Amino acid sequence: MSEASPAKAYALHLGVIALLFVLSFLLPEYYHGLLARIMVLAVFAMGYNMLFGYVGLLSLGHAMFFAAGLYGAGLAVIQLGWSVPAAFLCGIACGAVVALVIGLLALRTTGVAFMIVTMMFAQVFYLLILYFASWTGGDQGMVVPQPARVLVFGATSLELTNPTVRYMTALVLFSIVLLVTLAIVRSRYGRVLVAIRENEERTKMLGYDTFSNKLAAVVVSGSICAASGAAYALLFGYVGSSFASVQYSILPLLWVLLGGAATTLGPLIGTLFMYYVIDITSGYTSAYLLIVGIALILLVLFFPKGILGSIRQRWLGWLP
Amino acid sequence: MTPLLTTKGLSRNFGGLRAVDNVDFALMPGEIRAVIGPNGAGKTTFVSLVSGRIQPSSGMIVFDGADITSQPAYVRVRQGIAYTFQITSVFANLSAYDNVALPVQRTLSDGRSKGAVRAGVMSALDRTGLADRALMPAGQLSYGHQRLLEVAMGLALEPRLLILDEPTQGLADSEIDNFITLVREIAKNATVLLIEHNMPVVMQLADRITVFNAGKILAEGTPEAIRENAAVQEAYLGTAP
Numbered sequence: 001m002s003e004a005s006p007a008k009a010y011a012l013h014l015g016v017i018a019l020l021f022v023l024s025f026l027l028p029e030y031y032h033g034l035l036a037r038i039m040v041l042a043v044f045a046m047g048y049n050m051l052f053g054y055v056g057l058l059s060l061g062h063a064m065f066f067a068a069g070l071y072g073a074g075l076a077v078i079q080l081g082w083s084v085p086a087a088f089l090c091g092i093a094c095g096a097v098v099a100l101v102i103g104l105l106a107l108r109t110t111g112v113a114f115m116i117v118t119m120m121f122a123q124v125f126y127l128l129i130l131y132f133a134s135w136t137g138g139d140q141g142m143v144v145p146q147p148a149r150v151l152v153f154g155a156t157s158l159e160l161t162n163p164t165v166r167y168m169t170a171l172v173l174f175s176i177v178l179l180v181t182l183a184i185v186r187s188r189y190g191r192v193l194v195a196i197r198e199n200e201e202r203t204k205m206l207g208y209d210t211f212s213n214k215l216a217a218v219v220v221s222g223s224i225c226a227a228s229g230a231a232y233a234l235l236f237g238y239v240g241s242s243f244a245s246v247q248y249s250i251l252p253l254l255w256v257l258l259g260g261a262a263t264t265l266g267p268l269i270g271t272l273f274m275y276y277v278i279d280i281t282s283g284y285t286s287a288y289l290l291i292v293g294i295a296l297i298l299l300v301l302f303f304p305k306g307i308l309g310s311i312r313q314r315w316l317g318w319l320p
Numbered sequence: 321m322t323p324l325l326t327t328k329g330l331s332r333n334f335g336g337l338r339a340v341d342n343v344d345f346a347l348m349p350g351e352i353r354a355v356i357g358p359n360g361a362g363k364t365t366f367v368s369l370v371s372g373r374i375q376p377s378s379g380m381i382v383f384d385g386a387d388i389t390s391q392p393a394y395v396r397v398r399q400g401i402a403y404t405f406q407i408t409s410v411f412a413n414l415s416a417y418d419n420v421a422l423p424v425q426r427t428l429s430d431g432r433s434k435g436a437v438r439a440g441v442m443s444a445l446d447r448t449g450l451a452d453r454a455l456m457p458a459g460q461l462s463y464g465h466q467r468l469l470e471v472a473m474g475l476a477l478e479p480r481l482l483i484l485d486e487p488t489q490g491l492a493d494s495e496i497d498n499f500i501t502l503v504r505e506i507a508k509n510a511t512v513l514l515i516e517h518n519m520p521v522v523m524q525l526a527d528r529i530t531v532f533n534a535g536k537i538l539a540e541g542t543p544e545a546i547r548e549n550a551a552v553q554e555a556y557l558g559t560a561p
Contacts, residue, residue, distance in 0.1 A: 188421075188425045188437075191418060191421060191422060191425070192422065194411075194414065195411055195414070195422050198411045198412070198413055198414065199409060199411055201373075201409075202405070202409050202410075202411065203422070204392075204393050204394050204397075205371065205373070205393060205394075205397060205402075205403050205405075206397065206422050206423045206426065206473065206477065207394050207397035207398045207423070207426050207427075207477065208394055208422075208426065209392075209394050210394070
């Protein structure tokens with residue numbers, strides 16, 4: 001896993017990044033915008049995969065980390081008038097702090113209890129957003145004003161509302177997170193995380209403090225999800241409470257399951273697949289969720305390890 | 321010489337059952353000690369208490385002069401108490417290499433280099449004769465090889481006290497001979513506490529034998545003394561000759 005074929009793995013990941021870069025110049029406008037959004041949400045899925053895929057902890061509360069980033073960045077711009085980079089970092093910091101606190105509490109439980117506890121905390125977070133409507137805009141949400149969404153580098157300024165700038169910013173974030181997750185997964189720490197997933201008791205008996213390792217994974221996962229949320233607020237200009245609802249805790253789980261849990265590229269594939277299935281089917285029928293549901297059932301029946309997970313199992317054993 | 325490990329009044333209850341009952345035990349450094357006894361005598365519970373997998377109901381455990389009774393298992397492992405499982409519990413989906421890399425990378429205090437991990441892993445796999453199977457998923461190894469991998473993981477922890485819980489269970493006779501050689505090798509650098517049912521193995525390896533029965537120590541002594549002990553024969557072998 002971590003010793004074999006590093007060159008192949010890095011080449012593949014750099015190839016995917018290059019492909020996404022080239023696509024920016026080829027795609028028609030509508031799909032161009034859609035792909036930018038998908039890349040940002042794929043970061044969310046990658047953060048989820050970190051915990052679910054590699055550590056084996058199934059959380060149903062990750063909307064809370066995404067929303068922490070979304071509101072952390074959005075409120076910093078709207079209420080405090082911070083610049084885009086500062087707001088982005090603020091979003092990540094909010095996510096990291098929330099993840100640390102939730103991790104300390106929720107990691108006392110495992111399995112089903114962990115699912116329920118994370119879901120409850122996420123629900124509390126969602127209700128808090130609604131309760132403090134005077135700051136958060138409640139269920140209406142807030143719009144991040146266009147003039148504030150500018151990246152300033154000395155004399156030049158990049159407007160994040162420009163489609164190309166937006167696409168490239170999303171691609172930069174996606175690439176960094178992809179390479180960071182690849183590096184983590186291949187590192188010694190990644191090996192410990194997988195060991196915890198496979199057999200926590202045995203890992204303890206090899207001298208590992210599994211609680212601290214899991215807590216660190218929750219914080220890394222939460223921070224990545226928050227980075228996605230913060231980028232979403234700054235790139236697409238909308239901060240809404242629906243992103244904190246339970247639906248946005250389940251979506252990353254679906255994306256990761258579809259693409260393949262514990263594969264580095266699975267989250268992108270899953271998010272992409274799901275978006276395009278919805279996009280195509282909603283063109284034909286208003287009952288598109290029915291078709292999505294059937295597609296999901298077929299996938300689970302015939303590809304229980306997700307798209308990339310099945311490919312790895314059958315053909316490409318070296319996939320990270 | 322002070323003992324490496326001592327327990328004082330160590331007890332563990334499961335409901336009404338006293339699985340380990342007021343055990344006073346001492347183990348000298350460098351020794352190979354076998355623990356034998358009928359099924360349900362409390363052998364595995366006893367070593368689980370020593371390794372920290374379960375907490376004692378009462379009593380005290382001292383390792384290398386320090387009271388470790390309240391320390392969690394992973395801290396005890398770091399101090400040099402390694403435990404290999406009775407029921408094979410290697411990481412089935414990871415390669416043999418990764419299985420051993422987990423203990424190796426933790427014990428490395430100095431190097432961050434990949435080379436150090438690789439060298440450590442390959443030396444542990446070499447000693448157990450698994451080097452040519454390094455990249456196989458552990459779950460696909462034969463049962464005997466999985467037992468050896470378990471030992472390799474214990475070795476890689478560089479323990480001062482290695483606890484082997486029924487290591488030869490399910491091994492073929494030819495594998496057992498290699499295993500005896502391996503344990504002798506290990507004992508040059510570590511103290512070994514061995515739970516074993518296979519009496520020829522015990523008689524060949526052990527410096528001293530401790531016999532458990534109904535949660536208590538029934539007898540303790542050299543292999544010869546234990547062989548002659550009438551109480552042991554009655555409890556363990558069932559009949560007096």
